[in-house]
Amino acid sequence: MRKYFDILKTTRLFSDIESGELETMLKCLGAEIKAVDRDEILLLAGDKPRHIGILLTGRLNILWEDYDGNRSLMAAVTSGGIFAEALCCAGVTESPVTVLAEAYSTVMLLGFSRILHTCPSSCSYHIKLIENMLSILADKNLRMQSRMEIVGxxxxxxxxxxxxxxxxxxxxxxxxxxxxxxxxxxxxxxxxxxxxxxxxxxxxxxxxxxxxxxxxxx
Structure with a gap:
């Protein structure tokens, strides 16, 4: 997992968190590395989101599908990008979008509840993690508003x-x-x-x- 630290340190979720703290934090969060092939689905529309993901290598597309099966590209996730965090935070039981690998990719999956709730020792870096997550969610909301303005x-x-x-x-x-x-x-x-x-x-x-x-x- 250490080989991905350079990428993880560029991710906003781990902003201002030192490498030594990052290693401990990933264990606390139950981080899991998963490799996915091109066209493999990480999250299917209609399924319940259970993890947030960080893209380590490759590329992912966030797709919305209408009732006729026509797909629209909502966003692209590149290395260091985060996905499914807004869905997990909102507590949705059925994802409105599909997360699809555009190329062979490697992702890190984190349990959202472990991010949201501090460990018993209330580590200072965990508090910073929550602050970073709130910043990411606010930025995601602004980006969605911007897209609505563009399309309109x-x-x-x-x-x-x-x-x-x-x-x-x-x-x-x-x-x-x-x-x-x-x-x-x-x-x-x-x-x-x-x-x-x-x-x-x-x-x-x-x-x-x-x-x-x-x-x-x-």
Whole structure:
């Protein structure tokens, strides 16, 4: 488990927690390492979330599926990212989303109740862990609000610009998004061809430049 410490220390959940404390904490939390293959499901919509997860290697997609079986990409989880924490905190009995491995991945699973409740000794680092979790949940809520605002915009151009600026906009700054074209279209709830055409027009108009998933706003 120590080989993943460098990744874990970049995770907001363990912010300001020293390596020595981290090792003790993981034992206290009953941390479990799990490897998953591409297209393997970590959490299926309708199932009860029992753990929060930290992605150590690979990539995961958070998907929402409608009654006709059409899937929409809600978010992508990259190395160091956390998933299912909001579901566990809300105490939902049936997950509204599916967590699917986009590639071969390694995850760490933690029992949420062990995070929420301090151990008998009330260790200072456990209190910090709870503070970090509250910060993560607040940030997740803001991100969901931002996505609702983006999807609600009328023009495709406005959606693209609003999404790119959500990464922290500075003129000429390189922005790396976690989606390919198909995934970005899915995230914005637009047609892929329409998105590609609009990106080309925006580039021609001097608003943006891009190569694959690297973007610059002018």
């Amino acid at each position: 915009l009328k023009s495709l151009r406005a959606k693209v610009l609003r999404y790119l600026k959500s990464f922290g906009y500075e003129r000429g700054q390189n922005i790396v998004i976690p989606f390919n074209r198909e995934e970005l279209a899915d995230f914005l709830c637009v047609d892929r061809s329409a998105l590609s055409h609009e990106l080309a027009r925006m580039k021609k108009d001097g608003l943006i430049d891009y190569k694959k998933n690297n973007f610059v706003i002018f």
